[in-house]
Amino acid sequence: MQTNHENDDIIDLEDFAAAGKPVPKGKKYRIRIDKEVKVVVVDNMTGREILALVEKTPEKFILRQRIKGGVQPVGPDDSVSFLAPGVERFMTIPNEVTEGDGSQTRRQFALLKGDAAFLDSLNLRWESVVDGGVHAVIIYGWPLPSGYNVASADVHVRFNSGYPDTQLDMAYFAPALSRASGRGINNLSTTPFDGRSWQQWSRHRTPASAWRPGVDDLSTHMALVEDWLAAEVRK
Template sequence: MNQNKEDKDTDLEDLEVCAKEGRKPRCVRRYRIRIDKDRYIVNLSHMTGLQLLEKAGKCDPTCWRIHQKLKGGKLVEIQPDEKVDFTTPGIERFVTTPCDQTDGSAPRREFSLPACDVDYLNDENLRWELIGAPGNGYVLVNNFPVPKGYNHSVVTAALRVETNYPDTQLDMVYFYPALQRVDGKAIPALAGKTIDNKSYQRWSRHRTPKNAWRPGVDYLGTHLVLVRHWLEREFTKRP
């Protein structure tokens, strides 16, 4: 379909054109949005900040921010889990800007991990922080990849570190932003948890007696392998 034919499509609304013409976008099936210099057609009436970054190929929200440029030039930052309604009048386009992981500050290291954990995180090129203290502390993996089928491709994965770890096991995982299946099927055993002043999604997944924690063998790396398995198994158990 060529550009002229698309422009005549009554089921397509161009946000930039609407803003320049000073009219409210219609509620239609498809919208043309502009992110930086590129234009995309989406079949959604709203998207989150993270989804917009992913559409632009900038999947890591710890490295990129996104703003909506309103008519008149005002830029308004969109948070990763914040929804943008494309029927809102005045949205011209979206603009991405690079940022470092902690806005110029060093990554937080408020307690220490065993050397094998640090080596694993660094070898995997994961951006990580340590907040709190053992017993009430968390490892935050800020660019944790998510397999296809979910509403986000990259999230922050948080792991609670108990007292006496690594003799005491790591258990469950917490995700920010919250994950959903794109096919709309419900994910069981979820709950909310506030971590680092953000609303994380707790996945209540636990080891079985046949797969018990092995002190001296299991560590953060083997637990993250298990977390990836939980994400993949969601679609094999409930296809």
């Protein structure tokens, strides 16, 4: 399983996903895991096998699959087909949960059932936190598209008293994000929350993406945040 960028028989999954082309059977497949590129000779692997390609284990790392339109968790024994439409890349996240360390995940305010289910589906640690009267959900280790200074960052979203009838707005990242190219990012500022400094992304809905009460929620807001992040590195 050696990396080879010159062999025309190798299918680059990220390129095929971007072009919307179907992935053919019976080839070698180039997959990206974090910043590492690997070539495999099979068209499906388990989460455990994908982690092993970069010398990691499910006991210490969580695996997530980036597909066109979203991110999905991959369990150790889940089978991933490289022939499935839209498979882009894979991300690993350190599993910081250890038994008996006495740490408590904070649930300082109740979430809507759908929002809690969405957060649980991410397979990432999350907390609901109240600080200075501000209610926010913090998601730890949110994966970022290629082109930023870090592969993942913590992100929090703030809730106002009118939610879900009134919109969610903006997103806040720690550590601060920058483009790997060195090009600046507009409309950023710094704000404190929960004892940390967060980078506020002042991005707002347009009339075309106006908040839809009864339809939009935390999951659709985070999909919009993903679009902001991807659009920034495409500039």
